[in-house]
Structure formats: structure tokens, C-alpha cells
Amino acid sequence: MPESPVPSLFDRIGGEDGVRALVDRFYDLMDDHPDYAQLRAMHDSNLFPMRVSLTQFLAAWLGGPRTWFDVRPGACIMSAHRGMGISRQTAAQWVHAMSRAMAESRVDPAVGAQMQASFLRMANAMLLNARDQEAHR
Ligand code: HEM
Known part of the structure; x- marks a missing residue:
């Protein structure tokens, strides 16, 4: 099959390496910064499996390999997120940490804006x- 002339967001973010850099920054921020304490507390003490999982999910979601x-x-x-008890606070922390991770891992701002909206x-x-x-419990 001929290659698509339109680069995917996966290509534009720098492929697997770009996605991994973003995900690593996201979990480093979550691990280190008190702003994300409630979000961190929802996660397992070992973040390594999540680093692998989110990297694979985002790679597929951005148009790359579909491993996830x-x-x-x-x-x-x-x-997958049903029953996790996501609150306004933890949802806001997730979005904020990801936005900050995109800025700090130098995701192209045009790509970052599209990702942030999604x-x-x-x-x-x-x-x-x-x-x-919660309402139906
Ligand atoms: C709304 C805010 C969100 C919260 C509070 C949240 C929280 C969590 C938690 C607590 C886990 C399980 C972690 C563990 O087992 O250690 C998880 C898993 C996961 N989350 Fe989120 N999440 C949020 C939004 C998102 C979004 C927007 C995405 C995708 C763009 C995402 C992708 C994932 C993936 C891929 C997994 C692993 C699932 C698996 O591979 O089985 N999350 N999330």
C-alpha cells in the first residue's frame, strides 16, 4: 500500500520515542509534584506498568502501532476507567499534568493543542x- 501523504499525529510527535518521552514526563510530574497528589494516590506504587501501558495506548490513539x-x-x-472513582479534582489533575508534560517534553504546540482538546x-x-x-449505586 502506498504511504499516506498526510503525517499522523504519531509521526508529528516523534513516533515511539516522542510518545515515551511525553509519558515519562507525565508520570515523573505525577510522582514528584504535590499538585498531583490525589491523582498519584489512585495509582499503584509501581508506575512502570502504567508507563508501558499509556505509551502503547497513546501510540495507537495517535495513529501508530496498535499493540495496546x-x-x-x-x-x-x-x-477501563469506570469504577475508578474519578472526581473533578483528579480529572483536572490528569489534564493539567498532561498539558504540562506536553509543554516540557517539547511537543509541537499545534499537535499539543489538538491532543489537549481531546x-x-x-x-x-x-x-x-x-x-x-455514583448516582446509580
Ligand atoms: C480523567 C482523569 C483520569 C484519571 C483520574 C485516570 C486514572 C487512572 C488510573 C488510577 C489508572 C490505573 C492505574 C494503576 O493501575 O496504577 C488508569 C489507567 C489508565 N489510564 Fe487513566 N485516568 C484518567 C484519564 C485518562 C485518559 C484521558 C487516558 C487516555 C488518553 C488514560 C489512559 C489510561 C490507560 C491507557 C490506562 C491503563 C489501562 C490498561 O492498560 O489496562 N487515562 N488511569
Whole structure:
């Protein structure tokens, strides 16, 4: 098949290395900065598996290799977050840490703006799902 003339966001972020740099910065910030303490507390003490998982998810989501989906047939990122008890505070911390990680890992601002808009929508949807679950408990 001929290669697409339009570079994917995965290409524009610098491929696998670019995604890994972003994800590493995101979890380093979450681990080190008190602004993200509540978000950090939701995660396992060992962040290594999450570094691998989020790198694979974002690579696929940005148009790169589909490993995350291949090893989890039928998986849905929204369903994966149901029952995590996401709050307004932890959703805001996630979006803030990711925005900061994009700036600090030098993601092209045009690419970062597109990603940020999608992250905001996803985080809001995850928050609404969590509230919905709470209301039906
Ligand atoms: C709304 C704010 C969010 C919160 C509070 C949150 C929190 C969490 C937590 C606590 C985990 C499990 C961590 C562990 O087991 O140590 C997790 C897993 C994960 N999250 Fe989020 N998350 C949020 C938004 C997102 C978004 C927007 C994405 C994607 C763009 C995402 C991608 C992932 C992935 C890929 C996993 C691993 C799931 C797996 O591979 O099975 N999260 N998240």
C-alpha cells in the first residue's frame, strides 16, 4: 500500500520515542509534584506498568502501532476507567499534568493543542461516567 501523504499525529510527535518521552514526563510530574497528589494516590506504587501501558495506548490513539488494542481485544479506554472513582479534582489533575508534560517534553504546540482538546473531552466523559455510576449505586 502506498504511504499516506498526510503525517499522523504519531509521526508529528516523534513516533515511539516522542510518545515515551511525553509519558515519562507525565508520570515523573505525577510522582514528584504535590499538585498531583490525589491523582498519584489512585495509582499503584509501581508506575512502570502504567508507563508501558499509556505509551502503547497513546501510540495507537495517535495513529501508530496498535499493540495496546491487539493485546486487549475489545478493550475500551472509557470502560477501563469506570469504577475508578474519578472526581473533578483528579480529572483536572490528569489534564493539567498532561498539558504540562506536553509543554516540557517539547511537543509541537499545534499537535499539543489538538491532543489537549481531546484529553479534555475524554477526561470530562470519564468524570460524567463516574458520577453516573455514583448516582446509580
Ligand atoms: C480523567 C482523569 C483520569 C484519571 C483520574 C485516570 C486514572 C487512572 C488510573 C488510577 C489508572 C490505573 C492505574 C494503576 O493501575 O496504577 C488508569 C489507567 C489508565 N489510564 Fe487513566 N485516568 C484518567 C484519564 C485518562 C485518559 C484521558 C487516558 C487516555 C488518553 C488514560 C489512559 C489510561 C490507560 C491507557 C490506562 C491503563 C489501562 C490498561 O492498560 O489496562 N487515562 N488511569
